[in-house]
Amino acid sequence: MSQDTTAVFVVANLEVNDPVGYRNYEKGFFPLLKRHGGELLTFDDKPTTFEGISPRPGRVIILKFPSETAATAWYNDADYQALSEHRRGATTLQFLTMVRGLPPR
Numbered sequence: 001m002s003q004d005t006t007a008v009f010v011v012a013n014l015e016v017n018d019p020v021g022y023r024n025y026e027k028g029f030f031p032l033l034k035r036h037g038g039e040l041l042t043f044d045d046k047p048t049t050f051e052g053i054s055p056r057p058g059r060v061i062i063l064k065f066p067s068e069t070a071a072t073a074w075y076n077d078a079d080y081q082a083l084s085e086h087r088r089g090a091t092t093l094q095f096l097t098m099v100r101g102l103p104p105r
Contacts, residue, residue, distance in 0.1 A: 004067045007101040009041070010075075013094040014087070015058030021090030028083045036074035037066045056094040071098050 016022045033040065043061040065071035074080060087093070 004069050006067065006103045008065050008068050008071045009099045009101060010038075010063040010065065010071055010096065011099060012061040012063075012096045013056055013058065014061075014091040015056055015094075016091050018090035021086055025083060025086035025090060032077060032080045032083065033063065033074065036077065037070045038074055039064050056092065058092070058094075068098070068100065
């Protein structure tokens with residue numbers, strides 16, 4: 001399957017250091033996510049690690065996009081990059097990673 005027909009997931013782990021600044025990020029986040037066909041699947045402020053190295057304390061977020069192209073366009077969107085300065089200033093980011101979904105079987 002091509003990268004444009006398989007869903008991808010974006011996983012982030014961040015710690016919010018400035019709730020007001022992060023709220024400014026959240027206010028503009030969802031319209032930009034929707035613009036690129038993305039959806040928030042879940043977030044967890046207290047994830048449980050069964051094995052291995054625990055993520056940094058804070059929030060784990062999982063987003064879904066219809067394709068790699070859509071996820072990349074969202075991340076590279078000039079409006080998102082401008083908005084993400086609020087996130088960068090208000091959080092400590094451990095990772096923001098794209099994970100490719102399984103192709104249809």
